[in-house]
Amino acid sequence: MAARLKDIADDLGISVVTVSKVLRNHPDIGEETRKRVQKRMRELNYQPNLAARSLVTGRTWTLGLVVPDLLHPFFADIAKAISVEARKQGYSLLISSSDEDPDLEIQEIRQLLARRVDVILVASAQSSVEGFRMIEEQKTPYILIDRRFVGHNASFVGVDDEAVGMLATSHLLEQQCRRIAHIRGPNVSTAIGRLEGYKRALASHKLTPLPGHVVSLGTSGDHRGEKGGYEAARQLLGAETRPDGLFCFNDPSALGAMRAILEAGLRIPEDVAVVGCGNLSYSDFLRVPLSSVDQGSESIGKYAADLALRIARKKAKAKPRAEFISPRMVVRASSRRFPETPSNS
Amino acid sequence: MAARLKDIADDLGISVVTVSKVLRNHPDIGEETRKRVQKRMRELNYQPNLAARSLVTGRTWTLGLVVPDLLHPFFADIAKAISVEARKQGYSLLISSSDEDPDLEIQEIRQLLARRVDVILVASAQSSVEGFRMIEEQKTPYILIDRRFVGHNASFVGVDDEAVGMLATSHLLEQQCRRIAHIRGPNVSTAIGRLEGYKRALASHKLTPLPGHVVSLGTSGDHRGEKGGYEAARQLLGAETRPDGLFCFNDPSALGAMRAILEAGLRIPEDVAVVGCGNLSYSDFLRVPLSSVDQGSESIGKYAADLALRIARKKAKAKPRAEFISPRMVVRASSRRFPETPSNS
DNA sequence: TTGAAAGCGCTACCAA
DNA sequence: TTGGTAGCGCTTTCAA
Secondary structure, three states, X not given: OOOOHXXXXXXXXXXXXXXXXXXXXXXXXXXXXXXXXXXXXXXXOOOOOHHHHHHHHOOOOEEEEEEOOOOOHHHHHHHHHHHHHHHHOOOEEEEEEOOOOHHHHHHHHHHHHHOOOOEEEEOXXXXXXXXXXXXXXXXOOEEEEOOOOOXXXXXXXXXXXXXXXXXXXXXXXXXXOOOEEEEEOOOOHHHHHHHHHHHHHHHHOOOOOOOOOEEEOXXXXXXOOHHHHHHXXXXXXXXXXXXXXXXXXXXXXXXXXXXHHHHOOOOOOOOOEEEEEOOOOOHHHEOOOOEEEEOOHHHHHHHHHHHHHHHHHOOOOOOOOEEEEOOEEEOOHHHOOOOOOOOEO | OOOOHHHHHHHHOOOHHHHHHHHOOOOOOOHHHHHXXXXXXXXXXXXXXXXXXXXXXXXXXXXXEEEOOOOOHHHHHHHHHHHHHHHHOOOEEEEEEOOOOHHHHHHHHHHHHHOOOOEEEEOOOOOOOOOHHHHHHOOOXXXXXXXXXXXXXXXXXXXXXXXXXXXXXXXXXXXXXXXXXXXXXXXXXXXXXXXXHHHHHHHHOOOOOOOOOEEEOOOOOOOOOHHHHHHHHHHHHOOOOOOOEEEEOOHHHHHHHHHHHHHOOOOOOOOOEEEEEOOOOOHXXXXXXXXXXXXXXXXXXXHHHHHHHHHHHOOOOOOOOEEEEOOEEEOOHHHOOXXXXXXEO
């Protein structure tokens, strides 16, 4: 079926080794031999068998990526960016989706380990760091994306979540909101950091969250959070004092929340100003265009890929390093209470 | 580093072959031996080296997917669905994005061929069928997704595009639109089929497209088509007779078009009713919720994966077959001119 | 500059 | 029920 080195060697009456050297641009090959081999390769449309190569080199030229949800635009962005960078350097990308399920994630990681990918990138749904022991045992380098584990010394690329929370909340404060609520995410580092930032921004104005003004996004079924955001917002609107500003863990939950607010007959942003996080691509086209903190998903993907490829190249295990991307506030109608507010800050 | 069959065999004083058989649940192994081997495998957290296995079996247990744009929700949906099905059967998925560039697509396919994936799935950006010769030469089975080539006898899974065009246009006709325009896509089968359906639906009402009422989405830079849709719509609004209904090639272009319409001071759907295609997940939250033809992206992914896995299993090359998914009209505010219009049809 | 030999980790085949 | 042998397609090493 597919041509092999041996076929080419036999055709040309030379040895397999010589052909192999031409394939890899090894210097000590005669000009004429090289030409002949290259010609024959083209004729046969030769493709080296990467499985065979991997077996002997111990490298697969493949990166493995595990995300909680490939449909979430944030992770799709990252996957795309990684894929582009990887391709540039001749690497392929094995992508899998854990559905936000820690057990499934472990299975996916096992699969990637079995395939001996050179580096694993994972936006983890684990609540503890236990699951990574397995990777470490196999000595496969890995990089955490987006979500990290405090006190766990692994490479990390993601946004500075506390800055996210501060940026969003400070913006709402600037818009004269004083009763700012927060719909927080599940118990992972991103949600914790954003909550922390939210509190710090309030504190800098000598404020604290009012009773019932921090609500958790339900975790059930609905990963991207539209439904959860809707329910959380309904809960908030029934709170002792009604919020006049709302910072949502992510954009999908903000969409759900906005639906609840509009259904309750309130105006956005006059009655409740809303800020999301993620800056999803359709924000401009929404019923009320959504202000959002941009997490620089593309940069995250690019940095993560660069780091992964650097590690993959010199098989040496570089010491773990963390890279924090700075978030950026993108102001749209959902939180612009004063016309002069610039659209970015 | 990673444990090998030989390590386990040596530890237990048995042969590699026996261990290999336990690994693959081969029947003729003594109960006790099996237990001992399994125990040791667990202790060592053994992961078979798939590259080695591939080399001897000639199968990689990997599917390859090439899409024009992983960020487009339609293709993200498909990728996710395929990934889920593949995983269920122990297959992994190599995903790459061609950026709608035929040359890049060919490169990606070469890469997948070099990796000897068992089946290639491709939503192709090729304008001719030439590029597939390469795959055929290597005897790697492949399945076209979403976009096909008339007269080319290959397996195909996708929506019935003519039905898409008819569904959308008939709906607009039911809403009493009589000057229905169409923003058509690039020169691939999907765009051609939808255009065909649009014309047929008009014809069944003894209508034909008015002059200037079929506009092409520009192809430059902007793959998902928001910008293209905006520009196309501006062009349409300047036409001899202004359209009162608009069927757009996809949802992103419909978003752009709606922006142009609203900016021109017109109302949706009263002045211009709009229908998109793809039914993207945020349609409900848009400034004007967008009516759209659902292409059943998940079904497409599922069918395509099933077919691919069936082919992968019995290495036999099944004869090419085409599977057409029926589209479904989802009516929302952007085209609902009469309150009683049901939301699905 | 070229090539013979060995071996990567696994499975297929057949003999014990 | 168990295992020896051969070999998948390639790279590495070292000798010619």
